[in-house]
Amino acid sequence: MGPQAVTHDDAEAAGVAVEYSFALQYNGPPLDYAIPRAVPINVSRIPVAAVLSPPFVSGMLSLPVVQPISAPESKKVSADDKVGPEITVPPTSVIAFEDVEQQRGDNVLELQSDASPDSVRGYEVRSLGGDGCAVYCESGSSGAVEFSGGFSESNELSDAVENSKELVSSSVSHELSRAGSLGTVQYSDNVDASRELSGSSSTARDSSSCKENIAFSVLSPVDWASRATSASLDYPSSIVSPHGEGDCDGEARPPVVTFSDAKFDDAFTRELLEDCTAVSTKKVPAPKVRKGACYRCLKGNRFTEKEVCIVCDTKYCGNCVLRAMGSMPEGRKCVTCIGSPIDESKRKNLGKRCRLLKRLLNGLEVRHIMKTEKLCEANQLRPEHICVNGKPLTHDELVSLHSCPAPPKKLVPGRYWYDKVSGLWGKEGQKPTRIVTPYLNVGGPIQMNASNGTTQVFINGREITKVELRMLQLAGVQCVGNPHFWVNEDGSYLEEGQKNPKGYIWGKAGTKLVCALLSLPVPSKSSFSADQVGNLGNTSFPDYIEQRIIQKLLLVGYNESGTSTIFKQAKILFKSVPFSSDECESIKGKIQSNMFRYLGVLLEGRERFEDECLTRVRERDGAGSSVENDDKTMYSIVPRLKAFSDWLLKTMVTGSMDAIFPAASREYAPLVEELWNDPAIQATFHRRSELEALPVNAKYFLERAGDVLRTDYEPSEDDILYAEGVTFSNGLGCIDFSFQPERNYDHDAVDQHDSLLKFQLIHAKGLGENRKWLEMFEDVRVVVFCVSLADYDQYSVDGNNVLTNKMIQSRSLFESIVTHPTFEHTDFLLVLNKLDLFEKKILDTPLTRCEWFNDFRPIISTNQSNNSRSSKNESTHAELGFYYIAVKFKRLFTSLSGRNLFVAPPVKGLNRYSVKDALEYAREIVKWDEEKHSFGFRLSEQSMYNVDATSSFF
Ligand SMILES: Nc1nc2c(ncn2[C@@H]2O[C@H](COP(=O)(O)OP(=O)(O)OP(=O)(O)O)[C@@H](O)[C@H]2O)c(=O)[nH]1
Ligand SMILES: [Mg+2]
Numbered sequence: 001m002g003p004q005a006v007t008h009d010d011a012e013a014a015g016v017a018v019e020y021s022f023a024l025q026y027n028g029p030p031l032d033y034a035i036p037r038a039v040p041i042n043v044s045r046i047p048v049a050a051v052l053s054p055p056f057v058s059g060m061l062s063l064p065v066v067q068p069i070s071a072p073e074s075k076k077v078s079a080d081d082k083v084g085p086e087i088t089v090p091p092t093s094v095i096a097f098e099d100v101e102q103q104r105g106d107n108v109l110e111l112q113s114d115a116s117p118d119s120v121r122g123y124e125v126r127s128l129g130g131d132g133c134a135v136y137c138e139s140g141s142s143g144a145v146e147f148s149g150g151f152s153e154s155n156e157l158s159d160a161v162e163n164s165k166e167l168v169s170s171s172v173s174h175e176l177s178r179a180g181s182l183g184t185v186q187y188s189d190n191v192d193a194s195r196e197l198s199g200s201s202s203t204a205r206d207s208s209s210c211k212e213n214i215a216f217s218v219l220s221p222v223d224w225a226s227r228a229t230s231a232s233l234d235y236p237s238s239i240v241s242p243h244g245e246g247d248c249d250g251e252a253r254p255p256v257v258t259f260s261d262a263k264f265d266d267a268f269t270r271e272l273l274e275d276c277t278a279v280s281t282k283k284v285p286a287p288k289v290r291k292g293a294c295y296r297c298l299k300g301n302r303f304t305e306k307e308v309c310i311v312c313d314t315k316y317c318g319n320c321v322l323r324a325m326g327s328m329p330e331g332r333k334c335v336t337c338i339g340s341p342i343d344e345s346k347r348k349n350l351g352k353r354c355r356l357l358k359r360l361l362n363g364l365e366v367r368h369i370m371k372t373e374k375l376c377e378a379n380q381l382r383p384e385h386i387c388v389n390g391k392p393l394t395h396d397e398l399v400s401l402h403s404c405p406a407p408p409k410k411l412v413p414g415r416y417w418y419d420k421v422s423g424l425w426g427k428e429g430q431k432p433t434r435i436v437t438p439y440l441n442v443g444g445p446i447q448m449n450a451s452n453g454t455t456q457v458f459i460n461g462r463e464i465t466k467v468e469l470r471m472l473q474l475a476g477v478q479c480v481g482n483p484h485f486w487v488n489e490d491g492s493y494l495e496e497g498q499k500n501p502k503g504y505i506w507g508k509a510g511t512k513l514v515c516a517l518l519s520l521p522v523p524s525k526s527s528f529s530a531d532q533v534g535n536l537g538n539t540s541f542p543d544y545i546e547q548r549i550i551q552k553l554l555l556v557g558y559n560e561s562g563t564s565t566i567f568k569q570a571k572i573l574f575k576s577v578p579f580s581s582d583e584c585e586s587i588k589g590k591i592q593s594n595m596f597r598y599l600g601v602l603l604e605g606r607e608r609f610e611d612e613c614l615t616r617v618r619e620r621d622g623a624g625s626s627v628e629n630d631d632k633t634m635y636s637i638v639p640r641l642k643a644f645s646d647w648l649l650k651t652m653v654t655g656s657m658d659a660i661f662p663a664a665s666r667e668y669a670p671l672v673e674e675l676w677n678d679p680a681i682q683a684t685f686h687r688r689s690e691l692e693a694l695p696v697n698a699k700y701f702l703e704r705a706g707d708v709l710r711t712d713y714e715p716s717e718d719d720i721l722y723a724e725g726v727t728f729s730n731g732l733g734c735i736d737f738s739f740q741p742e743r744n745y746d747h748d749a750v751d752q753h754d755s756l757l758k759f760q761l762i763h764a765k766g767l768g769e770n771r772k773w774l775e776m777f778e779d780v781r782v783v784v785f786c787v788s789l790a791d792y793d794q795y796s797v798d799g800n801n802v803l804t805n806k807m808i809q810s811r812s813l814f815e816s817i818v819t820h821p822t823f824e825h826t827d828f829l830l831v832l833n834k835l836d837l838f839e840k841k842i843l844d845t846p847l848t849r850c851e852w853f854n855d856f857r858p859i860i861s862t863n864q865s866n867n868s869r870s871s872k873n874e875s876t877h878a879e880l881g882f883y884y885i886a887v888k889f890k891r892l893f894t895s896l897s898g899r900n901l902f903v904a905p906p907v908k909g910l911n912r913y914s915v916k917d918a919l920e921y922a923r924e925i926v927k928w929d930e931e932k933h934s935f936g937f938r939l940s941e942q943s944m945y946n947v948d949a950t951s952s953f954f
Contacts, residue, residue: 296320307356310346310373311337318356331373332357342379344413350374385413387428388443389450397442404437409779417450418443421460422487424521426451431465435521438489458484459493467518475511477503491523513734516762519776550736550758551926553919554777556817557786558810559796562833564726565909566786566918567733567763572717573916574737579720588715591701591723592665593657595708598698599672600652603645605691606684610635637680644671669709676702696837697722721910733763739923757923774820781929782922783823785814786831789838789878789885789906792850807850814889818896827925828901830889831918832882835906839878847881856884882906 289295292302294317300306306315309325311333316324326335332354333340342350351374357366373379383398393401401407408416408425415428423438429452446462453463457472457479464472472479477493484496492501506512506522515522557563571578579587613633637645648668651657657664675681685702688694700722701708708719720726738758762780764773791806798804798812817823847856858880886903893901902925904918 294320296324305356305359307332307354308346309334309337310342310350310379311340313343313346318360321356322360328369329372330376330378331369339378341382344385347381347412350379381411381413386411387415388418389446390415391444393442397440400440401436401442404440406435406437408434408436416443417446417462419446419450419460419462421489422491423489423523424459424462424487431467431519432521433519435489435523456482458482459487460485468520471511471514471518471520472505474514475505477505489523513732516734516760517732517776519778550760551781552760552762552777552779553782553784553922554780555761555763555784555786556813557831557833558788558791558806558813561786561788561791561810562907562909563763563765563786565721566784566831566833566907566915567735567761568721568726569909569912569915570737570761570919571735572721573912573919574739575735578717584715584720587720587723587726588713589661590726591715591719592709592713593661594698594724595672595701595705596648596657596661596664597652598694598702599675600648601691601694601698602681602684602702603649603675605687605694606635606637606645606680607649609633609684609687610680634683635680637675637678641671641675641678644668644675665709666711669706672709673706676705695724697724732765734760736760739920757926759919759923759926761919774817774822778822780823780826782827782829782925783817784829784831784918784922785817786833787814787885787889788834789832789882790834790841792847792853792885793841793845805850805852808852811852811889811892815892815896818893824897827899827929828893829918829922829925830886830893830901830903831907832885832903833907833909835878835882835914836908836910838881838906839875842877842881847884852888853884856881858884878906 289298292300292304294300294304294306295314296316297320299319300317304317306317307321307325308315309332314324314334316334324334325332326338330338331350333342351370354366354370357369361369381398383393383395386393386398386401388397388401402411406423416425417428418425418436418440419432420439423435424432425434425436426432428450431451446460448458448461448463450462451465453465453468455464455466455469457464457469459468461484469479477485485493486496487493487505488501491505493503493505494501506515512522514520555563555567568578610633613635614631617631617633684691685699688698701719707713715723736758737760761784762777764777787810788806791810794806795803796806796809798809818828847853858877890901890903893899902921904921905914907918908914
């Protein structure tokens with residue numbers, strides 16, 4: 001029997017103050033509803049916020065605080081025809097989305113808070129038409145949350161609200177709490193925290209897919225206990241990270257695969273991408289706004305600096321970008337795009353070019369954002385977008401491809417072929433571009449027509465392209481009879497059916513150069529086979545990276561600017577044996593034939609000067625006077641020498657000089673010597689400024705005519721340097737070198753790195769005329785453009801047969817190379833050469849002689865200008881002239897490319913160390929570029945990296 005029931009009335013009637021109640025057993029009729037029960041609380045399931053590690057509790061950050069959620073006291077939904085439903089939010093600022101979702105059909109939905117503007121900031125969520133939404137919080141606004149947009153169907157409204165909930169949750173990085181089933185958002189004033197709490201945006205987004213719970217996200221009563229909030233120590237911006245050590249599903253996350261500097265360029269790729277992204281990308285198209293305007297505030301024009309979302313291409317101005325992109329846990333993405341794959345055409349810009357952000361945030365923040373943009377998983381290349389031998393890759397295949405010692409460069413989504421035996425790798429339908437590590441287990445078997453070859457010559461089952469066939473022929477491989485070759489990773493080849501290798505493709509010294517010029521890959525030390533990959537641990541690190549960091553420098557310039565001289569200097573500087581005996585022999589021939597050419601110019605000049613003199617004498621002495629016997633002038637030579645001179649000039653005119661050479665040099669050496677020492681020739685040489693075809697260096701050789709024309713003559717390094725017209729490998733020379741640490745220099749890590757950095761200087765003559773050759777140099781790191789300072793008063797016939805200033809012709813060549821698509825992203829180094837000649841001529845010949853320099857007005861101190869020619873005066877003029885010309889080129893470069901031109905210290909090509917300085921400057925450019933990318937951002941204009949070498953030369 002249960003306790004007796006005592007009613008409240010009874011107790012009151014008895015005059016007892018009721019402080020308690022009794023439960024009595026119910027004896028009435030059976031009830032048709034369930035009686036409420038008190039359920040015992042399971043202590044282990046009470047939600048608690050996870051404890052954050054000390055650095056975050058140290059007061060440097062304002063941490064989100066979960067506020068108790070009180071039920072709404074009042075809720076008003078007005079269905080105004082024009083304005084739409086309105087929900088009044090009580091001072092506690094709780095918005096129950098569930099209720100909002102029930103409202104249908106109206107265009108504008110407004111959530112208003114009665115809270116005072118001081119205590120609560122508002123959030124505005126605007127649909128900009130279509131699906132594009134922008135989210136931002138208005139500091140000090142009335143606390144309204146406004147949804148507006150054209151919802152034509154009833155479902156769209158609820159979708160929009162759902163969407164907006166997500167937006168609010170992801171953008172409002174403030175104190176924010178969502179109670180799952182209630183969909184309650186509570187917020188309070190903490191605008192500054194929006195950037196600090198970067199993790200919250202990712203958290204909110206991930207909460208839907210991963211059911212990840214932090215204290216503020218959707219909690220399901222069952223699974224909340226098993227989840228823990230984790231804090232990312234990386235950076236203040238990512239205090240709360242949705243991921244723990246592993247995946248939110250409990251699985252370990254696969255390693256992040258990063259490919260940088262990628263290009264997105266061919267139709268195959270586009271097609272593939274479209275296929276691939278159609279399913280996986282939930283890319284929101286950018287809303288339509290006035291051209292150039294910010295997509296959020298709709299203000300500004302095309303000159304307004306903006307930051308672009310790497311997913312949907314939406315552009316935001318400086319006032320809106322932080323609000324629209326929130327804390328940027330995946331880099332520059334609108335909050336709605338977080339988690340979405342990037343627009344592939346933007347891959348090459350990942351972690352780069354963030355000028356606006358650099359103005360708005362501090363260096364550390366920018367660096368972090370750029371780093372995550374580059375490395376975060378959502379922005380990585382997807383394996384299924386890479387198709388190798390017709391088969392999309394799996395994640396593991398992509399990882400093994402990426403982590404092999406010689407991975408493909410600049411990998412972008414697309415279709416590729418891979419010859420697993422030789423390691424040759426290329427884009428489907430194209431010639432090979434790289435030799436990657438062979439025997440990697442990636443993709444399907446190679447197809448016969450993988451590279452679209454039409455040569456009927458096969459390598460490892462693939463019909464090779466014409467350019468490969470040409471390379472094989474130049475390498476001495478017999479290709480008659482449609483052979484099928486089996487080529488191994490080391491380049492050894494054998495014909496199918498044979499047992500022994502017939503030779504090594506890359507065995508010949510010249511083959512690698514041929515490959516470089518034909519843009520075909522050559523094996524590098526790092527092309528280990530897959531078996532060797534496992535042994536990488538035993539390989540010393542420097543050895544492994546050595547080949548990877550070979551940097552190509554392309555040396556070009558207008559005729560006689562000094563490129564050959566610089567190239568030769570580089571050989572002398574960096575090669576233990578600068579010139580092979582073959583090269584020396586051919587240079588010797590060149591020097592000797594040059595000698596006859598110089599002499600020819602002098603003899604021609606002598607005749608001219610002699611005629612001029614005789615004419616003057618005849619004019620002076622009258623027409624009838626006879627000068628038969630004493631028609632001698634200072635330019636006259638004895639008959640024996642005259643006979644030789646006539647023969648030489650005739651031979652040169654008929655172009656048969658080469659035919660009688662080198663016998664001529666032996667035979668006529670004494671005569672040449674005699675001629676040079678003859679007073680008439682010396683008098684002619686005195687007027688060398690009138691002999692255009694006579695190079696400055698002629699004297700150097702003519703003075704030593706006796707030695708140079710000897711049969712056993714061996715050119716010295718200086719002779720080779722001064723020699724004109726010396727080219728290597730038919731005008732295309734190439735040397736590999738590295739900058740060795742200076743003697744007595746402390747070998748720290750940086751120096752070791754310097755000496756490991758390998759360079760290849762490519763000297764290409766005649767590139768100006770042959771633009772299509774430029775495409776071969778797409779992997780060049782720096783274009784070294786050489787200009788002769790002394791050209792400003794020189795003229796030569798241009799391509800249109802017009803006599804044109806050589807500096808102007810140099811400028812035209814510069815323009816055409818700078819604007820060539822191959823060098824769109826390549827750094828340029830301007831080398832202003834022939835400073836010695838420039839110093840000498842600038843006092844006598846004003847720079848304004850060249851029309852491009854007509855505004856050159858140097859300000860020289862009166863002291864100096866009054867002085868006659870002093871070397872100091874010369875160098876001051878030259879210094880000003882040098883700066884002026886450098887700035888002219890810099891401005892031109894910037895106007896053509898929008899980038900910054902590097903200018904090397906002024907160069908005297910015949911001075912070895914001045915050339916070394918210029919090449920070292922090229923090395924610095926490469927190093928800065930590497931550092932910039934490894935930091936993941938471009939350094940600011942004011943940074944030390946922008947210091948121009950032009951500031952400290954003289
Ligand atoms: N005085 C002086 N002469 C130089 C300098 N640099 C090069 N020369 C000379 O200028 C001439 C042309 O130099 P090259 O190095 O052959 O010029 P290039 O650019 O190779 O010219 P091409 O191959 O003819 O297009 C040669 O006689 C060089 O010795 C320099 O700094 N000072
Ligand atoms: Mg040359």
